[in-house]
Amino acid sequence: MPIAFTSGEPSGIGPDIALIHAQRDRKESLLVYCDPDVLINRAKQLNLPIKLKEQETTKASELYIFPIKTATKVETGVLNTKNANYVLEIIKKATDDCLNKNCSGILTGPINKAVISQSGVKFSGHTEYFAELTRTPKTVMLLATNQLKVALATTHLALKDVSKNITQESLTSVITIINNDLKYFGITKPKILVCGLNPHAGENGYLGNEEIETISPVINKLNKLDFNLIGPVPADTAFTPDSLENIDVVLAMYHDQGLPVLKAKGFKNAANITLGLPFIRTSVDHGTALDLAGSGNISLGSFNTALSYFKKLTNNASST
Secondary structure, eight states: OOOEEEEOOOTTTTTHHHHHHHSOOOOOOOEEEEEEHHHHHHHHTTTTOEEEEOOOSSSTTEEEEEEOOOOOOOOTTTGGGGGGHHHHHHHHHHHHHTTTTTEEEEOOOOOOEEEEEEEEHOOHHHHHHHHHHHTTOEEEEEEEOSSEEEEESOOOOOGGGGGGGGGHHHHHHHHHHHHHGGGGGGGGOOEEEEEOOSGGGGGTTTTHHHHIIIIIHHHHHTTTTTTTEEEEOOOOTTTTTTTTOOOOOESSSSHHHHHHHHHHHTTTEEEEEEESSSSEEEEEEEEGGGTTTSSSSOOHHHHHHHHHHHHHHHHHHHTT
16 A cells, blocks of 8 residues: 655645655655645746656656645745645645555645635644544554654643643553554564653652652553553653663653754654554644745655654564
8 A cells, every 4th residue: 555645835845845756666655635736836846857657656757646726836945825625635635545544554745734724724733633533532643763762742832731631531541642653663562751740850849749649640540550650750861871871762742842952863864653543644844944845855754764763563463
C-alpha cells in the first residue's frame, strides 16, 4: 500500500518536498494529496521535470497524486485563508484512506495553524485533529531524533492553560500510550523519564504542588503496575547526559519544555510522531518556511527522517 503524504499549506514548502523527493527512483510508493496545479506551477518555479500520475509510480520525475483543488489560486509564499479548508480536506481524505486500508499510514507536510484559525475554524494542530478525525480519545505527540525521544503531556496550549490540563487521569493515559506504543520502536518495556512541571520539580511544594498532587502519585501507581518510570525530574537537569543514560523517552509536561532541547540536538533530522492512532503517522519537524517556497533552497533532512521512522514503525507494527 502507498504512504499518504499530505502536502500541507499549499503556499509553503510541502509541495516542494514532494517534487524534490520525486526526482529519483525510490522503493516506497508515496501518494501525494495536493492540487495538481500547485504541483505543476511549483515544479516550473523549481525548474524540475515532473509527470503527475493517478496510479502508483516510483519512477524518477513521476508523482502519484490524489488530486484535490484549492479554493483559490495559490501564490507561492503567501498565505490565504480561503485555502484553509483545502488544507483540512487533504488531511481528512488521507485519514479516510488509512482507515479504509487504502494507505499504510500518513506522513504529513507542514501546515500553518494560524491561517486555519484565522479562517474561522477552531484548530490547534495535526495531533489533535487526527484524534478528532479517528475518534481516538487520547493521542500523544512524540518527537524523535537518533539521540533523543521526547513525548508531551500537553501539546498546543497557552502556558497559562497547561497546569489545569494535566490531571492524574490524563497523565495516566499519556504514559500508558507511550508505554504501549514504544513497541513499534522495538522497545518492549521503555524506561521513561518524567519531567516535573515547575522549576526544581516544585521543590517539595515551595514552587508548586502539581508534582505532589498529580505527577508523583501517577508515577507511583504505574510503577506498581510494572511500568519503568523515573521522576518527577526537574526539567533543567532532565536532559543532561547523566540523566538520560539508559532512558528511552523523556515525557515533558508542555511543548516548549521538551522540544527546544530536542530541536537543538537534531533540527532538520527529527520527526514528529503521533502515538495512539489506529495507523502510523509521522511528520516533518519544521514549519511551512514560506520564504523558501519555490526557491529550491530547502533541506529534505526532516522528511527523510520522518520517512525512515515511518518504515521502521510500520515494519515493527506488522510483526507485533
